[in-house]
Amino acid sequence: MINQEVQSDKKSKNIIGIVQSCLILILVVLIICMMIQISRLQGTARVINYAGLVRGTTQREVKLEITGNQDEELINYLDDILSGLRYQDGHYDLVRLYDKEYQEKLQIQSDYWDKLKIEIEAVRNVGYENTDIVNMSEIYFKMADETVFAAENYSQRIAERIRTIELLSALDMLCLVILVIIQTMAAMKMAVKNKLLAQEAYTDAHTGLPNKRACKELLINKEIIKEPTACIMFDLNNLKTVNDTMGHSAGDQLIMNFARLLRSVIPEKDFVGRYGGDEFMAVIYHTSRTEVEEILKCLCEEKDRINSNENQMPVDYACGWALSADDRTYTMQMLMDKADSDMYANKQLYKRDNFIDRKEKSLYNPY
Structure with missing residues (x-):
């Protein structure tokens, strides 16, 4: 009977040990995943901000060109931002978002920007009345708006992943705490049992005196x-x-x-x-x-x-x-x-x- 109890306790300890090891491994994986997601989230807000800045600044550039106020420096500024958004270069410490939808929208916007620059050159040569600059600027604004929206969606998805990982990590740690409590209670129970056994080993069962x-x-x-x-x-x-x-x-x-x-x-x-x-x-x-x-x-x-x-x-x-x-x-x-x-x-x-x-x-x- 005692051997069966010892074997049962040993089996329970082994199971708890395996579960505890698995939970620790899962927690390590979750922490690594969270670090990856946080690294992806870093700079996302800056990208969203500059993508929106491109949208507004392009509208300003078109208005300046229509009124005959050429601003080549503003065009170079927009080129630099778009290049930074696409290739993670330039002077604005922008990061490249590894999101398929965002990259597709950004590519379409960048290609259309090249067409818009050609149209701006036409405005300078023949006047805006003889070009499609106004309509093209509206189309470009919508494209830029879709790019910003895609970047925001990407950021939102990462934030949701981080929240999910945080929830899973908290649940994992709660399970670990419960296991620690179970182990502590088992250790206390074993200590009491050992103490009782020690007392029995040194106590005369008939008189209650030391044997x-x-x-x-x-x-x-x-x-x-x-x-x-x-x-x-x-x-x-x-x-x-x-x-x-x-x-x-x-x-x-x-x-x-x-x-x-x-x-x-x-x-x-x-x-x-x-x-x-x-x-x-x-x-x-x-x-x-x-x-x-x-x-x-x-x-x-x-x-x-x-x-x-x-x-x-x-x-x-x-x-x-x-x-x-x-x-x-x-x-x-x-x-x-x-x-x-x-x-x-x-x-x-x-x-x-x-x-x-x-x-x-x-x-x-x-x-």
Whole structure:
């Protein structure tokens, strides 16, 4: 089941990674397309402006010629603008619009301008009454108007493309943000899951106390203990007897009762863990001999109080402890070993006293 979840998570991550890569690639392409369109749009307004200027200036030139005011400089000015519009040259920094409709209209206008210049020369020689200059100027005005309109359409189409690309880019980035949020939420979920798994790995499922692995992690530190620290080892008495006579569920209850007893008396800042089946350990930090003895006294009093309530499973234990203040060369493992040795001696004393007590009872009750 766990392997299936891991594989499913891995598959989801791979899919999200592929989608994210595709979205990034699409965004790069969109940015490149936008840069191309912007480059095409640059100078378009200037082209439209000068195309319109040609339209009006040609009308002015025709009027001047009709009234007998020749202006060769104005004709050269118009030639220069038309050449700049067609070939991107001249003195006006004009760009060439790569639009088929516009180029066709501009070509027709330029060709007709050449005819109009011939007609202007005729006006100068024979007078405008004997030429078709007025009608031709009107035709040219319409041609110039169509060229300006084509340039404006081209500019409008580019602007629409840019807006479309902007919309697609915004949508793409929104998808990327959503994916990032999904990944972040998945990472947070995984972190919580890992934290819970870590807690489970270091927590005794039966008592809720740190388990043997957690105790071992505490003992693995090889540094010399600098602050006065005490290690207390506990061994729960009569667990096997309870298991054999009342069942393992009763034994489990006895273990839980003892765990609650330890945790209720030993300060919250200090460590209490289940070291083995019926063995528990406590580490009291920044302490003294007086404080440890007071804790053990309180434990004994609380145990007696619990047992006085007609408890069918009386709690009893053997314990031993060691204090690092007695010797500055203690590591945590050494401190625990000394406490364990002291606890073992206490356990043996308990067994001996219990044996003597049973023997004395058998002498008074031989049957």
